[in-house]
Amino acid sequence: MLLFPSLLFFGSDNFSAKVLNQLLIKIKLINNNNNKNNLIAIIPAISHKGRGRTSLYQPPLLTLVQSLGLPHQSLPRTARPLTDWQIPDEFKQSDTVLVSASFPYWIPRSITTQVGSHRALNVHPSLLPRYRGAAPIQWQIANQEHETGVSIQTIGHHGFDSGIILSQKLIQLSPTTTYHLAEQSLANLAAELLVDLIPNIDSYIASAWPQDSSKASYAPKIGPLDLRIDASWSASKVAARSRGMSHQYPLNIQINGEVYQIQVELPDSPEAREFGSRNQARLAVADPGELVLDRAQDRVGLRLIDHSPIPTTTTTTASTSNNNNNNNNNENQNSHPPPPPPVLIITKAKLVRAGGKGWLAPLAWWDRLFNTAAPHQPDTSQPKKSLKTFRVHIDHPRVVSP
Template sequence: MAATKIIFFGTSAFALPSLKALIRNDWVPLAVVTKPDESAGRKQVLTPPPVKEWITRITTPATRIPMIKEEIKTLQPEKLNEDFALQISHFKPDLFIVAAYGKIIPKEILDIPRLGVLNIHPSLLPRWRGPSPIQCAILNGDTETGVTIMQMDEEMDHGPIITNNKLPITNNKIIYTELHDSLAQLGAELLVETLPQWIEEKIQPIPQDNTKATYSKILKKDDGRINWSRPAEEIERMVRAFTPWPGTWTMWPSEKLYRIRIDQAVWEGEEAPIGSPGYIWQKEGMPLLVKTGKGSLAVTMLTIEGKKPVPAAAFVRGYPDIVGATLV
């Protein structure tokens, strides 16, 4: 049997375990499609996405891994247009595999490979379609999530399900990075288990129940702003879901207006004795408590914009007048 000609679409770190698993199992893609380099950091240095960075490293002669016998083309199209469709058609691909690519792939490109397009999505579809399913699982207090491999169509995360694997969320303190890494690894394992049967056309995909669909969205900086009238338990989930991006933040009107990012926190059932939501108080062993709409948020690590993260006790020593202030 001729080798299956695969093209891999992926950009972020979530895609890396799946790409590595393909190569380890001798499904070396002919090409990897990833988003263009972007400016990053305070100095706006042009930076390659994680997938490109890794592919460059493993295909450089000095660091090439044994499985790589031929060059893997890296494609970074600005637009997925007719020119790109023609370029990718020249590979005569059998299959596209997509993981955290970050762009909508149009139908004329989805129709190119003989075996269709598989997408590795970090939720149990149809729950949490869209670009931020991991954050939504934490934010909504889900007790279970997982990974779905679906056959892509032109609608967002809408195509029929090929297989999935559940992941119980037994740790109610799990943070985004931990859940992200667990799901990325689970997706890679599920992909290599499923691929042989898919290539042999032994799997019949099952349509999603669209009546049960829920949706996540592209997260923006403003999504991380805290509304202190919400319950402490909800705000604590927000901190775990939105670290590192978009961050969970608030404003402290002192002698000047400070933007403060809450990096770590736990929720307390105890109510503040006085004050309105956002009021900062203390009790023994807890140097920085914030009154909320229900209960208090015990902040353990925080950052003033432009500074380094510091523990709450050190922060209060440096900014003692924050106690008794009200965050907005």
């Protein structure tokens, strides 16, 4: 058993709960009642959310500590809940360490100085100074990073995520990972770093290093607009946004000023490949950002930007008929039909506005798009409006909803 100092753990969400749970497993606090008093969790209180604020939100960290019977305190849901909060007397010791992970409030200097500025730590799931901010895991996946990691820093008072780094470790980020998989891997890594750092914190303080703010990048909070697809998005960008962010908000598109949330099959899925094969000719002439309906399958495909190299052919003038025949045979052997353009399969769509009719299957959604499209103007050269010739494009990204 490691000699573990008293620990104040500040957190709230799933990431902080996973970090604490893995830390408890590693230091065997869960099964040793004599050591449970070494730790207390500080957590925001249960709050109301949703339309009309009628549903209750219980922080996942609160659920964890209640299930384990660990000491904890819930803070009031105010703008500055730590203003009048005091560290419990039994934790006012020289060896106490404060650790925060995904804690939604600024921890003031009046608290960190009570444990010592270098003993008030923050767990950040990125390789600082890169991806400072509220959503580092999401943006690293969305930006298709190949590496990520965990940084253990001091809680600075000159800006979020700008503290001195005591420990940092890199791991690889799979191109097909999702937010939840990355979150678990990074929580495991954070616990691995903390279980060695906390009992040996003085040696880590002695070798700590400052961040180079000139290399900083930022990971702001996620909003619905971060998942608003436009015609410039590639298949890889759509997939990365979905894998990194769609646990918070669904992908969405805008058509004629109306926003639709969409349920999808990603461009690299078997469903998308099958759709592409069935509709290859239509997709080949469709514009990026155009919707293509497959009535037989009741599916809509969103044509995406194709970033694959365009195949080129070279011709050689043969000096004899035999050479010409050989060239033809080689061309036949080496030529392959081009792959279908990348496509995002839309399996359901929902209009985002009051009075919307809920999720619509593709055929019903297509009929709605047709019925709400601008009517044919007889004095123009536009073809007469009909389902057979009807074409739908998502809006330019600068178009905003009314």
